[in-house]
Amino acid sequence: MTDTQTRSDAPAGKSAEEQAQILAHALPFLRRYAGATIVVKYGGHAMGEDNLAEMFGRDIALLKQVGVNPVVVHGGGPQINAMLKRLAIQSTFVDGLRVTDAAMVEVVEMVLAGTVNKHVTGLINRAGALAVGICGKDGSMIRARKLRRTKQDPDSNIERVLDLGFVGEPEHVDVRLIHALTGAGLIPVIAPVGVGEGGQTYNINADTVAGAVAGALGATRLLMLTDVPGVLDQNKRLIPEMTVADVEAGIANGMITGGMIPKVENCVDAVRRGTKGAVILDGRQPHACLLELFTEGGNGTIIRA
Template sequence: MTLDREQALNTATVLSTALPYIQKFSGKTLVIKYGGNAMVDENLKIQFARDVVLLKTVGINPVVVHGGGPQIGDLLEKLNIESKFIDGMRVTDSATMDVVEMVLGGQVNKDIVNLINNQGGSAIGLTGKDGKLITADKLKVTRKSPEMQQPEIIDIGHVGQVRSVNTDLINMLVSSDFIPVIAPVGVDEKGQSYNINADLVAGKVAEILKAEKLMLLTNTAGLLDKQGEVLTGLNAKQVDDLIADGTIYGGMLPKIQCALDAVRAGVKRAHIIDGRVSHSILLEIFTDQGVGTLITNEKLD
């Protein structure tokens, strides 16, 4: 009986602690990039879905953008289609693009929608092709070395960058109490499909929606300093300095740049959080400590 009272008291304490954050963010939009371990571990998948439903239930508006690189790679391997990468981006010919659309728009997107709906939410899955949600341009990759007079332009196929986002469609869904779940496939004015990095799509969606927060789930504890400690409470200039001195490099650079671009364009705060931690989204939003790296243009208390 005592244990039950302690559990009840702990629950009440947690809810009481979360109340100021719920009040602060009620009615605000959060864009969440969903990927990494959180997307393949069964327990983390269910927790993610429950957390997203909880956000919507307390009046916060989550918009989910998902990746799916490992799932794409698995199907390409089964089909004996070779995967090639240039500067971390998958070279996407027509056959690979067909697989990308099949996996992202079909398998992965619908799995996430079902997860959320099974936890009591009302999710709707979209690709950038639905309602011209994401208009894309072909991404141009250039390389330059001291020996070259002009940069070399490398064709990596149907890989795109976001030109525009149909916010009317997203806002209509959000205002109707739906949770949009977006696959990062865009389309140009000729109807050509493009594979787009999910981080970049999430950042651009957050930017255009003027979201309160952009949250990027990763497989790391956050942005680490040279001693391996998590850095947080960073402003844009501090991040620029960390890039310049080599603290930020490699695979973390695109995520950091995405977060920087978002806050500089008006998103209040960007978070790079550890998707391997249970209920990482709730911990980041509803606690002072958080579970990752916070980047902002605001003056922090």
């Protein structure tokens, strides 16, 4: 690695008082998160750019090195789409969820628990930490059941049950495997695949898994990396902080729409289950997680109880 560090601001040339000030900025944050569990949801879109992906791996490794316990939950929607295209399999979505039949759930498991899981694990390992890739089936970690979805027919007003196939929702998260890995100094990297009755494989939305894992761990933070700076108001300005009640009002008055609805709902779910704060932040921004955790102003929108 080439050494490109600019030394002009090096503390060595400064007075003891100035040096103490520089450290004083960093230390409270390191102390605040020492030993804390931070769940990071890393979406499939955020993995696209090589530079950013390498930086993500380095940031997660750095968190571990400064005494934080990061737990990564990844997505892989675009990567599943690419594989389905190669296999000439069509896929359809209902409310942002992939309708998943028996043939498709095999592809989903192969891509999420295979290619993508090993890619994310590799990013962190190459940065000098030790990451271990698992999915919800390992250690029966994520017990899932078939997701029940209904839709009101606008003409008849009759509620219809939609069949999304093997799309699941977490029923129970057994955190023992996660604790065993973090306790041994390793970083769990979790693919959003769950196990149901009779060993059935379920495809679960990655935001949902991240929320459920953060809730079950009582994580200090859930960081949801996405493609906007956070929750934006009607004038497209970032809202730095929201309560659960603010989120509910934002959905009701139409400020929060589309893919942001399930995202904030999963954050609320995590917070209700015991996560101290869930943050929606921009995964396209270099060092997004570090800026949230280690600066006074934070980064993105934090949702707290």
